[in-house]
Amino acid sequence: MKKRSFGNICIILGIFLILGAGGLYIHNILEERRAEQSADHITLELVEDLKVMAPETRPAGDAAQQDPNDQMNDAPDTEMDTVEIDGHTYIGLLTIPALDLKLPVMSEWSYPDLRISPCRYTGTVGDNDLVILAHNYKRHFGMLKTLGVGEEVAFTDVHSVTTVYKVMEIEEIEPTNVESMTISDFDLTLFTCTYGGNARFTVRCSRKEL
Numbered sequence: 001m002k003k004r005s006f007g008n009i010c011i012i013l014g015i016f017l018i019l020g021a022g023g024l025y026i027h028n029i030l031e032e033r034r035a036e037q038s039a040d041h042i043t044l045e046l047v048e049d050l051k052v053m054a055p056e057t058r059p060a061g062d063a064a065q066q067d068p069n070d071q072m073n074d075a076p077d078t079e080m081d082t083v084e085i086d087g088h089t090y091i092g093l094l095t096i097p098a099l100d101l102k103l104p105v106m107s108e109w110s111y112p113d114l115r116i117s118p119c120r121y122t123g124t125v126g127d128n129d130l131v132i133l134a135h136n137y138k139r140h141f142g143m144l145k146t147l148g149v150g151e152e153v154a155f156t157d158v159h160s161v162t163t164v165y166k167v168m169e170i171e172e173i174e175p176t177n178v179e180s181m182t183i184s185d186f187d188l189t190l191f192t193c194t195y196g197g198n199a200r201f202t203v204r205c206s207r208k209e210l
Contacts, residue, residue, distance in 0.1 A: 042104040042117060045085045046093050080124050082107045083158045091120055092157040094132060094190075099143050105132055105155075121182070121191075125155060125163055128187040128207070136201075141192035144203055153188065153205050165205035172199040 082089040089107040096103075109119030118134035118141065134141035149167050156162045165188045172194065173180055181191065181200065188205040 042085050042090065043093065043102050046090065046104055081158050088113065088116065092155055094118060095154040095156065098147060098151045103140065109133060125157060130155070131182060131189040133191050136192045136195065141190065144190060144192055144201055147203055152208065155188065164208040166208045167203055168206050169204040171202050173202050175200055
């Protein structure tokens with residue numbers, strides 16, 4: 001009798017665990033879908049408002065010579081201008097042709113904001129040290145792992161100036177190793193959590209010679 005009762009309890013617990021896992025899976029799918037729809041909406045706003053579909057291209061070289069705000073280049077950190085959409089500020093549009101991605105980039109990061117779009121972690125285009133992070137949603141940075149060395153990445157700022165980069169290196173970094181994420185010899189870094197959150201999948205890029 002006791003064995004039967006214990007067995008029934010195990011079955012009930014198993015059912016609850018299965019239902020809980022199913023509920024979590026559905027929650028994650030819905031959250032990812034909301035993030036994709038939000039990013040698509042903001043991208044359309046950026047394209048329409050800033051006309052980033054036909055930007056000029058910023059060649060590689062001295063960032064100070066290429067920045068449209070030359071008077072700011074003597075500052076230790078060349079801050080980036082922003083545009084506000086739906087109560088959030090954005091620094092521009094990230095394009096990854098190989099992944100068929102066009103994503104808005106929020107000016108500052110927070111966990112709630114990452115549910116909306118990729119965010120600037122630190123740095124600027126002008127200082128050649130821009131770092132962008134995003135969740136590993138499929139239509140955010142979830143497919144970064146499929147990028148290869150030599151692929152192109154482009155960033156278009158709010159002045160419709162596009163800087164083109166080339167993927168130079170791909171690595172995984174420990175989540176506690178913040179210094180290696182923010183201090184490097186690369187002009188652009190993209191990163192996201194690996195599944196399970198044990199590491200940061202990181203794509204390093206340099207300005208492309210045009």
